[in-house]
Amino acid sequence: MRPVKQIGVVMYSQSATSVARSAIRSPILADPRPTLKDLFAGQPVESFSAGEALIWEGDQPGQIFDVLAGVLRVYKVLPDGRRAIIGFIYPGDVLGVSFRHRSLFTADAVTAVKVRRLSRGRFLSLVNESPDLQSQLFALLCDKMSAAHDQMLLLGRKSAEERVVSFLLAIHHKCGEGAEIEVPMSRLDMADYLGLTIETVSRMMTSLVRRGLIHATGRHRIALSKLGALRDIAGRDEDEDDPRPAPARRAVWPN
Amino acid sequence: MRPVKQIGVVMYSQSATSVARSAIRSPILADPRPTLKDLFAGQPVESFSAGEALIWEGDQPGQIFDVLAGVLRVYKVLPDGRRAIIGFIYPGDVLGVSFRHRSLFTADAVTAVKVRRLSRGRFLSLVNESPDLQSQLFALLCDKMSAAHDQMLLLGRKSAEERVVSFLLAIHHKCGEGAEIEVPMSRLDMADYLGLTIETVSRMMTSLVRRGLIHATGRHRIALSKLGALRDIAGRDEDEDDPRPAPARRAVWPN
DNA sequence: CGTCACTTTGAAAGCTTTCAATAGGAGTGG
DNA sequence: CCACTCCTATTGAAAGCTTTCAAAGTGACG
Numbered sequence: 001m002r003p004v005k006q007i008g009v010v011m012y013s014q015s016a017t018s019v020a021r022s023a024i025r026s027p028i029l030a031d032p033r034p035t036l037k038d039l040f041a042g043q044p045v046e047s048f049s050a051g052e053a054l055i056w057e058g059d060q061p062g063q064i065f066d067v068l069a070g071v072l073r074v075y076k077v078l079p080d081g082r083r084a085i086i087g088f089i090y091p092g093d094v095l096g097v098s099f100r101h102r103s104l105f106t107a108d109a110v111t112a113v114k115v116r117r118l119s120r121g122r123f124l125s126l127v128n129e130s131p132d133l134q135s136q137l138f139a140l141l142c143d144k145m146s147a148a149h150d151q152m153l154l155l156g157r158k159s160a161e162e163r164v165v166s167f168l169l170a171i172h173h174k175c176g177e178g179a180e181i182e183v184p185m186s187r188l189d190m191a192d193y194l195g196l197t198i199e200t201v202s203r204m205m206t207s208l209v210r211r212g213l214i215h216a217t218g219r220h221r222i223a224l225s226k227l228g229a230l231r232d233i234a235g236r237d238e239d240e241d242d243p244r245p246a247p248a249r250r251a252v253w254p255n
Numbered sequence: 256m257r258p259v260k261q262i263g264v265v266m267y268s269q270s271a272t273s274v275a276r277s278a279i280r281s282p283i284l285a286d287p288r289p290t291l292k293d294l295f296a297g298q299p300v301e302s303f304s305a306g307e308a309l310i311w312e313g314d315q316p317g318q319i320f321d322v323l324a325g326v327l328r329v330y331k332v333l334p335d336g337r338r339a340i341i342g343f344i345y346p347g348d349v350l351g352v353s354f355r356h357r358s359l360f361t362a363d364a365v366t367a368v369k370v371r372r373l374s375r376g377r378f379l380s381l382v383n384e385s386p387d388l389q390s391q392l393f394a395l396l397c398d399k400m401s402a403a404h405d406q407m408l409l410l411g412r413k414s415a416e417e418r419v420v421s422f423l424l425a426i427h428h429k430c431g432e433g434a435e436i437e438v439p440m441s442r443l444d445m446a447d448y449l450g451l452t453i454e455t456v457s458r459m460m461t462s463l464v465r466r467g468l469i470h471a472t473g474r475h476r477i478a479l480s481k482l483g484a485l486r487d488i489a490g491r492d493e494d495e496d497d498p499r500p501a502p503a504r505r506a507v508w509p510n
Numbered sequence: 511c512g513t514c515a516c517t518t519t520g521a522a523a524g525c526t527t528t529c530a531a532t533a534g535g536a537g538t539g540g
Numbered sequence: 541c542c543a544c545t546c547c548t549a550t551t552g553a554a555a556g557c558t559t560t561c562a563a564a565g566t567g568a569c570g
Contacts, residue, residue, distance in 0.1 A: 076408045078490050084408040098400045105404060134389065141396045145353045148403035149360060153331045153339040155410035156450030160526065187549060195411030200526055202550055219535070219548095235333050415558065442517060455558055457518055474567070 036094060036136045039126045040066035043116035053108040054115070055096065064096035064123045070113030071184050075192065076105045085193035087147065088185065090174060096120065098141060111184045155195045158235070163194040164204040166234040168214065172224055180223045291349060291391045294381045295321035298371035308363040309370070310351065319351035319378045325368030326439045330447065331360050340448035342402065343440065345429060351375070353396060366439045410450045413490070418449040419459040421489040423469065427479055435478045 045068060048054060054065060057076060072089040086105055089095050095107055095115075118126075127133045154163055167190060171181045183190075187198040194201065208214045213226045213233075224230055300323060303309060309320060312331060327344040341360055344350050350362055350370075373381075382388045409418055422445060426436045438445075442453040449456065463469045468481045468488075479485055 076404060078408070078412060080490075082412040084411040086404050086407055098397050100394060100397050100401075104401050128386065128389075131383065134383075137393075138396075139355060141393075141400065142353050142355050145396065145400060145403065146355075146359050148400065148407065149331060149341050152341055152403065152406055152410060153333070155407060156339040156447070157333060157337040192411070197527055198549075199528080199551085203526090206550070235335075441515095452559055453517075454519085454560080458558090461518070 033132055034130060036127070036133060036140065037066050037092075039123060039133070040116040040118055043118060045114050045116055048109045048113045048115070050109050050111055052113075053106060054113075055105070055107040057104065057106040062120050063117050064094060064120055065115040065117050067091050067093050067095060068114040068116065071110040072107050072113060073110050073185065073189060073193075074105050074107045083192045084195070085189060087144075087151070088189075088193070094140065097123075097137065098144060110189065160194075160196055160200050161204050161207070162234055163196060164190070164201060165208070165213075165230050167194055168222065168224060169227075169230055169234050172227075176224075179225065179227065180217060180221060183220050183222055288387060289385060291382070291388055291395065292321050292347075294378060294388070295371040295373055298373060300369050300371055303364045303368045303370070305364050305366055307368075308361060309368075310360070310362040312359065312361040317375050318372050319349060319375055320370040320372050322346050322348050322350060323369040323371065326365040327362050327368055328365050328440065328444060328448075329360050329362045338447045339450070340444060342399075342406070343444075343448070349395065352378075352392065353399060365444065415449075415451055415455050416459050416462070417489055418451060419445070419456060420463070420468075420485050422449055423477065423479060424482075424485055424489050427482075431479075434480065434482065435472060435476060438475050438477055 043066075048070075054072065055063070055074075067089055069091050072095060073085050074087050074089060074095070075083055075085045077083045088110065089107070099105075127137050154166055158166065168181065168183075171183060172179075175182070185193075187201050190196075191198045191201045205214070208230075209216065213224070213229055215223050215225055217223050298321075303325075309327065310318070310329075322344055324346050327350060328340050329342050329344060329350070330338055330340045332338045343365065344362070354360075382392050409421055413421065423436065423438075426438060427434075430437070440448075442456050445451075446453045446456045451459075460469070463485075464471065468479070468484055470478050470480055472478050
């Protein structure tokens, strides 16, 4: 609770399903139903290398980014340097929505990143032209809100082990290939995201390995050997899918 | 990190300024500019007494509530009973927006509460009829998101004392009359909101009193005697106002 | 005025952090 | 391609803050 040496925060991906869906449709075709991401189609692709910042806390939040590749972290920092990573942003997600007059956090690249950007004004006015896009934006915000709530539960009431396991399972849920997951961020990033220290994260990981629940298959690659046991530890609330298929599309906002 | 005895969660108020504004305008007059709250004007006023639930975690989130009086708490509960209060809802705020298929939290009354309700479908279709209302809803969600981020910073990186002081200052910021604040919730609610135990909250309060920073003027009434010192403790990031006046109204969504 | 629920205190235990030092990997340059 | 350096991760041991367990106060309510 005392450290004053770290910097950087991340925002949890949690791409709205309706938004993620866009990835499988060509942004060039006549739009049978444009997605939020299609709005960025004409923009040039920009690259950022690990560590570079896209948004600074306190800035006028003028830009909105469509993340094409790489991982970003969104964070807030206390005056004395303590950092809290709000979430990590993955490809398929949109960064920069959800604040008003002033950016409330910093966002920088965890890995090399490719994005397309749109000014906030342009983005919003484009969204306004389509009830369907408005609905998608609304859904996106609701998803992010839901993720934020889950994180509050984690930070406020879960033990170190539960936090680490929940984190691993969340990554698995988001983009797991089989039982293996890619963990691009450092222990420090994990710690700042989970409200722990790097040492504690490391100890928990070691403990999980020793018990055979996970095992490292590379520097940033981890195999979740016993998903069931891991889910038991996490509390069974991170990895559940919405059981219902996407509801029938309705007018403008989802009802 | 172990307790298995409490139940209940709250959602941080954080009413969008644009929404709070509505309170000073008659919902009956021809609408020069309707506010989100005006949508509830025709609905009957319902009362709930302390402890009654308005929304259950897992329910189909069919209802949206305009809170007229009283305080609600929004919370999530782990399978073993650990509870995390997501936020407290105050009059002027709207409850129930921000989730999609299924309610992700429970909401119940901290004090006697008066609300008006609207089905989600009706609420959203009414909002869709007015670009201005859409803008307000968007702003509301952004404010709630911002509050959630602040809370994550608090839960992940602040000490017990900082959390308690931040909480008191947040209430003061929201609805402080002079240096006195009304704290309608119990120590257990505070603890579950701040990620602490009731004993720790109690100890921190006692410590603040002993140092002359606050003093109780009633069971649920506290005077913040030394605001400056309290702000220093909290880290100076909870109580800042947006320095800019509301930006000029623009098309539909705020740009 | 008695009961019940909530709050405050105290003391000990525990989990996470802090401090320190050792590994381990990645990248660079010879 | 290997050596060297630097940064990140892992471990240990001790300290610290918060929690747990218990018990005494306090106030609200009937």
